[in-house]
Amino acid sequence: MFLKTVNVKKHFGEVKAVDGVSLEIEKGEFVSIMGPSGSGKTTLLTLLGTLDSLTSGDIIIDDEDLSSIRDVDTFRSKKIGFIFQFHNLIGYLTALENVELPLHGLMPIDKRRAKASELLDLVGLKNRMHHIPSQLSGGERQRVAIARSLVNDPLLVLADEPTGELDSSTTQEIMDLMKKINQEKNTTFLVVTHDPEVAKRTERIIVLRDGEISREELVKSASIEDIMTLKNSTLGHQLLQKESTDPYLEKLGLFREGKLTREGELLISLFDKVEDL
Ligand SMILES: Nc1ncnc2c1ncn2[C@@H]1O[C@H](COP(=O)(O)OP(=O)(O)OP(=O)(O)O)[C@@H](O)[C@H]1O
Numbered sequence: 001m002f003l004k005t006v007n008v009k010k011h012f013g014e015v016k017a018v019d020g021v022s023l024e025i026e027k028g029e030f031v032s033i034m035g036p037s038g039s040g041k042t043t044l045l046t047l048l049g050t051l052d053s054l055t056s057g058d059i060i061i062d063d064e065d066l067s068s069i070r071d072v073d074t075f076r077s078k079k080i081g082f083i084f085q086f087h088n089l090i091g092y093l094t095a096l097e098n099v100e101l102p103l104h105g106l107m108p109i110d111k112r113r114a115k116a117s118e119l120l121d122l123v124g125l126k127n128r129m130h131h132i133p134s135q136l137s138g139g140e141r142q143r144v145a146i147a148r149s150l151v152n153d154p155l156l157v158l159a160d161e162p163t164g165e166l167d168s169s170t171t172q173e174i175m176d177l178m179k180k181i182n183q184e185k186n187t188t189f190l191v192v193t194h195d196p197e198v199a200k201r202t203e204r205i206i207v208l209r210d211g212e213i214s215r216e217e218l219v220k221s222a223s224i225e226d227i228m229t230l231k232n233s234t235l236g237h238q239l240l241q242k243e244s245t246d247p248y249l250e251k252l253g254l255f256r257e258g259k260l261t262r263e264g265e266l267l268i269s270l271f272d273k274v275e276d277l
């Protein structure tokens with residue numbers, strides 16, 4: 001298991017921000033965390049990101065128990081990337097300088113520059129590299145933040161409401177980008193969100209309530225959703241009714257002389273299978 005937490009708690013005095021979270025996440029998974037305000041989402045990310053200490057419990061990431069790591073800063077800078085809602089870009093630095101910042105002290109300047117510009121290219125900002133944040137749109141700034149979170153080739157990216165301030169089409173773009181990176185680099189993503197549209201595009205939703213996991217949900221793949229859409233379309237209805245006079249459906253070979261063909265039957269059996277998943 002790539003990431004495992006065992007009965008993790010973080011209490012601030014009386015406040016039980018995280019109160020017994022046990023979860024397992026595999027390498028390359030794309031998981032979302034939902035839950036009401038104050039349910040402990042950000043606190044949990046902070047713990048997983050080694051930015052704060054636990055009250056009790058265990059966290060294991062990439063076979064290392066966080067409590068036994070001597071140099072947490074090095075562990076973090078090598079393995080974890082962060083994306084925050086307000087992207088925390090430094091206002092007087094260019095996109096390129098912001099992205100290369102996490103590499104300071106790790107490699108010489110020309111290598112840092114090369115790596116940072118490669119990532120800005122990946123997020124589609126090749127020709128905005130020398131702009132400062134105030135000269136970029138909200139979506140562009142968030143893409144800079146994503147590039148920055150990836151510059152150290154992290155195994156795990158922790159994102160706290162990365163699309164919180166964005167409109168729905170920019171949100172989709174940012175999700176597309178994160179999913180592309182997830183697939184190409186097998187980076188594990190953990191994304192806190194209030195947006196059901198964002199959660200639906202992840203593989204699994206973990207819902208927190210009062211510092212505990214209240215529910216977990218596997219999200220069916222987008223392709224499966226597409227088949228469901230087809231089932232609920234006019235075409236789907238005609239197939240399920242087993243009758244149609246639509247000449248185009250005849251041309252597609254789904255009906256012959258108004259009767260369902262074998263191909264039509266096959267499509268219906270697909271609908272049934274999807275229903276059973
Ligand atoms: N440093 C702290 N000191 C004291 N209490 C804290 C601290 N950080 C968080 N809390 C409390 O812990 C609880 C969980 O906070 P957290 O920020 O994790 O919630 P959240 O789920 O991220 O909420 P939101 O959706 O509003 O961002 C809250 O009641 C909060 O007030």
Ligand SMILES: [Mg+2]
Nearest residue numbers: 041042043160
């Ligand atoms: Mg929060």
